[in-house]
Each structure stands twice: as C-alpha cells, then as structure tokens.
Amino acid sequence: MMRAMMLETPRSRLVLRERPLPAPGPGEILVAVTACGVCRTDLHVVDGELPDPKLPLVPGHEIVGRVAGLGAGVAGLAIGQRIGVPWLGHTCGICPYCSTGRENLCDVPLFTGYTRDGGYASHAVADANYCFPLPGAGEDAELAPLLCAGLIGWRSYRMAGEGSALGLYGFGAAAHILAQVAVVQGRRVHAFTRPDDEAAAAFARSLGAVWAGGSDQMPPEPLDAAIIFAPVGALVPLALKAVRKGGRVVCGGIHMSDIPSFPYVLLWEERHLLSIANLTRADAREFLGLAPRAGVKTQITRYPLAAANEALADLREGRLQGAAVLVP
Ligand SMILES: [Zn+2]
Ligand SMILES: [Zn+2]
Numbered sequence: 001m002m003r004a005m006m007l008e009t010p011r012s013r014l015v016l017r018e019r020p021l022p023a024p025g026p027g028e029i030l031v032a033v034t035a036c037g038v039c040r041t042d043l044h045v046v047d048g049e050l051p052d053p054k055l056p057l058v059p060g061h062e063i064v065g066r067v068a069g070l071g072a073g074v075a076g077l078a079i080g081q082r083i084g085v086p087w088l089g090h091t092c093g094i095c096p097y098c099s100t101g102r103e104n105l106c107d108v109p110l111f112t113g114y115t116r117d118g119g120y121a122s123h124a125v126a127d128a129n130y131c132f133p134l135p136g137a138g139e140d141a142e143l144a145p146l147l148c149a150g151l152i153g154w155r156s157y158r159m160a161g162e163g164s165a166l167g168l169y170g171f172g173a174a175a176h177i178l179a180q181v182a183v184v185q186g187r188r189v190h191a192f193t194r195p196d197d198e199a200a201a202a203f204a205r206s207l208g209a210v211w212a213g214g215s216d217q218m219p220p221e222p223l224d225a226a227i228i229f230a231p232v233g234a235l236v237p238l239a240l241k242a243v244r245k246g247g248r249v250v251c252g253g254i255h256m257s258d259i260p261s262f263p264y265v266l267l268w269e270e271r272h273l274l275s276i277a278n279l280t281r282a283d284a285r286e287f288l289g290l291a292p293r294a295g296v297k298t299q300i301t302r303y304p305l306a307a308a309n310e311a312l313a314d315l316r317e318g319r320l321q322g323a324a325v326l327v328p
Contacts, residue, residue, distance in 0.1 A: 029131065085147065167226035192217075
C-alpha cells in the first residue's frame, strides 16, 4: 500500500488516502519518495487558479526518492538509486516546440503533481526519461527544492541575461536558491520583499544580497535585470521602473494576479518584459550539475506528509523562510 495526500476537489483540503501500490508502466519507474518540496504552484493548483488538474490528484513536483521499481524498457537506472522528479513529467517529442529544443512549451505535456500524480505521497510513478539521478552529497529533503524552485529559478536567471545588477522580487524558495548562485557568479543581488518584512530582508542579506528592502522601494542603483517570483502583477510596473534602459524583467511564476496598466515610458527604451514557462530537461541537467559546485544550501522547514495542508497554509501566509518540504 501507499499513502498520499490527495486533492479531491479544487479549493478543498487535501485528504490522506491509502491505496494500492501502483505498478510502473512501460518506460516508467516507481519511486519511493523520501522528500517532496512544496512549491507555490501547488498552491495555485489546490486553490483552483490553474485550470483542469487531474482529479483526484496527488500534488507535488519537487520529488526526491529512491528507484523502487522499473517498468518495461527502462534502461540506465537501478533499483535503490537516488532520483529527482521535476514538474516537467512528459512531452510529446514531435510538436513544433519539442522539435525545436523548446520542450518546455510542448503542446501536449504532462506535469507532475498537476496533470499526473506527484509526490505528496510515500510513492510516485514517473516517466523515466524525465527523471534525474541525484548523485553526491546533500540530504534528500535539502535537495528537493532544487527540483522546481531551483530549476525554474535557473531558467528565469538565464533569461535575465548577463548584467551584474540583479533584482529578485519575492524572496522565497526560488530567490533564496538563485541568490546564492548569483552571488557566486559575482552578481550584485538586490532583494525585494514584502514592505516591512525585515526578517525576509535580513535573510536575503545573510545570503549575500548587497541590498534588501520593500518592493515599494527603488534600489540604490538601476538594475540590469529583475526576476519576479512573487505572484503579484502590481510588481511588474515597479520592476520595469527599477531596470535600466535595455533592461529585462522576467516573470518566473506560473500564475500572477492582474498587471495594472502603466505608462508606456516604463517599457520604452528597449526594456524587455517576458515570462518563463516550465523547464527543459537541458535546464535540469545544467542546474543540477551547477548547484553543488556553487555550494547552494537550501533552507528548509520539514513537515510530515500528513501535515501538507499546514505546509501549504504557511506558504500561503508567508510564514516560511526558504522552502517547505514534506517527508513521508
Ligand atoms: Zn511536444
Ligand atoms: Zn514548482
């Protein structure tokens, strides 16, 4: 048997269910979950802000575990091996996006913990071609946030370009990982938190931010780029105002409240505004190789699997520093 925290209808509490252990199909693996991170996207799924989830659904797409079963045709993975399962669960391989190296935009994808069952569970089944071996050091729970906050953060960071003055709006799981990478790479990190959230600002400074302040403040220097991780559309004009001519503003989240109208002068002078969708497997391989070399250390709060609702509530209310991780 396996245990899972399940979403049975949107906008309701997850419920703990026991069900038979699934058998991995062709090309799939069974994963014994040892840790699963809690991502803001899980909140958007549970809160009904993302359309048409699989129901009932096991949320969770920052899975670390051990390979516990191999489906037919799976090669290159061994029972007992440590593995990570990210948000991108499957792509078609033949649509115009997949065939041009942009599988993150696949027309018919599957997403872990959204359109296929995820890791708020003791076990999960995953497509072997979309899993990543996690060799080396690091506790399972500390690695879990790398699987989405890290990966989507990394894709956002690359899209932000090479400039040295970087702004991060919303200093949660993704920003606290990205800040460490950016500092190692010699960037000057400016962290924008909720106004008057001195604890979050101090956390950002402790990770090497040269400046931390409220999102209603202007940074002490014009930014080359800003990444918005908070799901708050009102930050878009603020971030555009904070970047220099030719600067970039990258929206890193999957859902955002409406963006208020703003004067064209904020976009003028070749400022760029773009969003990041999902990840490619190339992003994952690149970042999962780089994170240990950069010495990324996540700050996590562990919750038992059965306390998934409390973890989601703490994330929703901004009571977390770093990332929440469920341990079955
Ligand atoms: Zn495709
Ligand atoms: Zn995520």
